[in-house]
Amino acid sequence: MNWEPVIGLEIHTQLATRSKIFSGASTAYGAAPNTQACAIDLGLPGVLPVLNAEVVSMAIKFGLAIEADIAPRSVFARKNYFYPDLPKGYQISQYELPIVGQGHIDIELEDGTRKRIGVTRAHLEEDAGKSLHEDFHGMTGIDLNRAGTPLLEIVSEPDMRSAAEAVAYMRKIHALVRYLGISDGNMQEGSFRCDANVSVRPAGEEKLGTRSELKNINSFRFVERAINIEIERQIEILESGGEVVQETRLYDADRDETRSMRSKEEAMDYRYFPDPDLLPVEIHAEDIEKVRASMPELPDAKRERFVSEYKLSVDDAAFLTLARETAEFYEAVVAGCGDARLAANWVRGELFGYLNRENRDISDSPVSAAMLGTLISRIQDNTISGKIAKEVLEAMWNGEGEVDAIIEARGLRQITDTGAIEAEVDRVIAENPKQVEQYRAGKDKLMGFFVGQVMKATQGKANPAQVNELIKKKLSD
Secondary structure, three states: OOEEEEEEEEEEEEOOOOEOOOOOOEOOOOOOOOOOOOHHHHOOOOOOOOOOHHHHHHHHHHHHHOOOOEOOEEOEEEEEOOOOOOOOOEEEEEOOOOOEOOEEEEEEOOOOOEEEEEEEEEEEEEOOOEEEOOOOOOOOEEEOOOOOOEEEEEEEOOOEOOHHHHHHHHHHHHHHHHHHOOOOOOOOOOOEEEEEEEEEEEOOOOOOOOOEEEEEEOOHHHHHHHHHHHHHHHHHHHHOOOOOOOEEEEEEOOOOEEEEEEEHHHOOOOOOEEOOOOOOEEOOHHHHHHHHHOOOOOHHHHHHHHHHHHOOOHHHHHHHOOOHHHHHHHHHHHHHHOOHHHHHHHHHHHHHHHHHHOOOOHHHOOOOHHHHHHHHHHHHOOOOOHHHHHHHHHHHHOOOOOHHHHHHHHOOOOEOOHHHHHHHHHHHHHHOHHHHHHHHOOOHHHHHHHHHHHHHHOOOOEOHHHHHHHHHHHHHO
């Protein structure tokens, strides 16, 4: 039997505010345990939560970006459960009336096709604390620094049919929240993580199968792997005559497997009810328009502009707009050199070669956009050749200074004196009579040999265009 996977994602995005959603405590990462949890986060008697207005603006911004409905009135609820890292005994979230309603995201698949994925809702909530098991030898430590950290939970429709589609959707959301400036998207720090709901059904059938929920996955690679493993597990159960049990499962990256956390029968009744300490959030049309006016250019629009304005290939434009930092770096390079295509080649090819080798982000590049723009300009004005430019880039990467200083210090300025180049061309032709004869007999590929000999003799400093022109002229005489 052919089986069809059905996948939906719940993505938890930490919003980039300096203080928590209902208190003034800091959200900075890396503080000593339990030093950033105040009386409000702990739910101590007599304290009242106060909504951070900035999280509302950030949620509206996301809603506008996915063309979603923005609720004029949304309500916070208490989600009741007991766990050591939840000091209040409940989590403040949104339930029946979320701030962002139905919207959509368009993803691009590997074969170039586009697919629209529905977004059911996006709601605001506070994060819980963190349980630490590794360092306590049979006990659990509790760090409440994250308690009260603002989250936007983005819930998709079950529109994805493969792990690859799920990863494409997750990457698109990740890029979007970073473009919008509402989250840093740092997976290692827990700022961006997801739960995956996975089921399978016979191909062509409309009825959904029984789903499993894979909890708290924090990398694109692990999401793809966990979903594929879960699909295989469910198919194996069904084909052997068994039934899939609705349950929550964890992905163990070390063992490369999913394992059960709790079944549906053990799932808690959260007993949602409106939080009596918080008023409903009312959003007016002017509030939405104020946020709309602050919106940056979004990834899809930027990619289309790169194709139309800079005449880039769709592939280059997609790569350069995947992250806001890369797009901004690229446009700064274009501003410095004036050649959009050459800039794309150097950013995507040479610069990212170095970044990938050292596992660095472009924001951490020792070669700035201004430096790379100047380097490309020196190719354009014939100060250096493209080959020599790679040597200069390496020197800049290693901290040897600015473009012009490196060129002068290393004596890399290109030879453009026609007389000097012509002398080397004459010498190479005179020393290789056999190759000259073969070239004149029709073996055109030998042109590369002659050019290479001249470039070798000049240590790569001769202007390649002049070398080609002179060799052709001499050999045709």
